[in-house]
Amino acid sequence: SAAGTVSAQDVDALVQRHAPLCMRNLNDSLKYDKHLKHDGRLQFGLFIKGMGLSVEEALVFWRKAFSNISDDKFQKEYSYNVRYNYGLEGKRVNYSPYSCSKIITSNPPSTGDNHGCPFRHFSLPNLETRLLRDNISRTDADQILALARDKHYQLACTRHFEVTHPQSTARMDAIEHPNQYYEASKKLDED
Ligand code: SF4
Known part of the structure; x- marks a missing residue:
């Protein structure tokens, strides 16, 4: 789907209803642990990007999902990764969801x-x-x-x-x- 067609608040329901088991498993873990390790964030983050989440909505989604940490910690440790997935940091590659x-x-x-x-x-x-x-x-x-x-x-x-x-x-x-x-x-x- 085109970027910007899905908002952060829609992700959970859409994943539960339509996503394959790999992504429902990651979504369940994220909700349970309020965290995902790096490789899980990459796999799931690129998938929801492919669903049509813009980088702005992705940042809203992950900030809300990691509800146990401060804004400061989120900005320092995680927002870079989200922006990286969208090619806005690092090597500036517009990464595709994994096959x-x-x-x-x-x-x-x-x-x-x-x-x-x-x-x-x-x-x-x-x-x-x-x-x-x-x-x-x-x-x-x-x-x-x-x-x-x-x-x-x-x-x-x-x-x-x-x-x-x-x-x-x-x-x-x-x-x-x-x-x-x-x-x-x-x-x-x-x-
Ligand atoms: Fe299905 Fe592919 Fe996900 Fe495995 S990786 S659960 S085959 S969609």
Whole structure:
């Protein structure tokens, strides 16, 4: 989506309703911890940029999300990173949101990190728990888990899209990018 089409206050509801599991997981962690580590901020920050959040709204979003810290600390330690994502600091590259293959194959999360791809980086029991907690049926969860177990991570995510969007009649293209998942989900609401 074009920059400036989504405001800070809309992010949570839009992510909960339309984002893939990797980004819902980061959003949940951010709300729970009121913080995300650097790699999670990058993965999620570039994703919400791709949703259509301007840099001004991104700064509002992150300031509000990191509610345990002072304005001073936020300005000193975090606003640079947000502006960096938008190419306003450092190397001044207008960074793009990460693709699935980048998220799946590079920089795996360590303990305490929340970035990465749940279909690749969660243990199978944790993935199972999450799917069932999201009210995905036992049968559907088993199909998704089998794909993840066989290392077909993006197909697991594609199947996840299909079972969580039963109104989708067209055959889903394989998920290659978190923002593709998001846009396809959002479009179903608009149709
Ligand atoms: Fe996110 Fe891609 Fe993994 Fe789906 S396959 S959860 S969109 S990284």
